[in-house]
Amino acid sequence: MPMRDLIPWRKTRRRPETVDRRERDEIQDVFRDALEDFFSSGADIAPWLRRGLDFGPAVDVSESDKEYKAEVELPGVKKDDLNVTVDDGRLRIEGHREQEDKDEGEDYIRMERSSGSFARTLQLPPTVDEESAEAEFKDGVLTVRVPKTAEAQGKKVEVKASDEA
């Protein structure tokens, strides 16, 4: 089962700065309801939609002959607060991002950045080599690569010219 069947194709553009946190939460509620209906078959797709998680970071998935690549934007997350596991056909990315400590007499004038706990789970096709998954975290972007098994890697199908009359 290819990854793309289970990950919603949803382009999200950053919204202008006039959207405050309240509105964003409302919009997330709409997505949450819509996706819960859509995935009511019970597949474990987007655990962040369930209550208890504060935000669900966006994921881009790419595929080449050799591997699958998942990229997640997680600015400001410390490596120690980030956990990536590949297990039993699932890639799970979870962690949390702390808000800045507020000392006495300090106020937030504007708060647009999300904080708290996050998690995403992606279903992996059976044709991957879970043991060899690798993850790199640079400039706030997490890149996870899961190689395809040797058999699954680009089998070329030769097309022979047909000489039938």
Next chain:
Amino acid sequence: MNEEQEIAKRDDRSGAVQSEVFEPDAEFIPQVDVIEKQDYIRVLADMPGVSREDVEATLEEGVLTISGKVSTADEEGMSLQSCEYETGDFYRSFAVGEGLDTEGIEASMQDGVLDLCIPKSEQYKPKQIEIK
């Protein structure tokens, strides 16, 4: 009034840092937190995928502008299967109020977050008044 309403109210009222967005070539507006500390204003801007070399912050005539370039080198042989976010450069401008000392700005960049500290001008710092 809950915390969110309070923050929104402070944002409207504080002349310290106000956002204006000019229509940029860049595609994205980085999300920011603005925190008023005792002696300075702190601005934290999310710009994932931007390294220290590719971020810029300028302050000119009362306008603070932050921008970041994201390298969108396509990997050979990779085709996008599922796209939930687009990549692109970041850009955002702020009008900086008078109570800030624009000479003393300090900036650092780590893990895709730009951290700016703008000190308050001397006369705007809270002062302890000695009672004789």
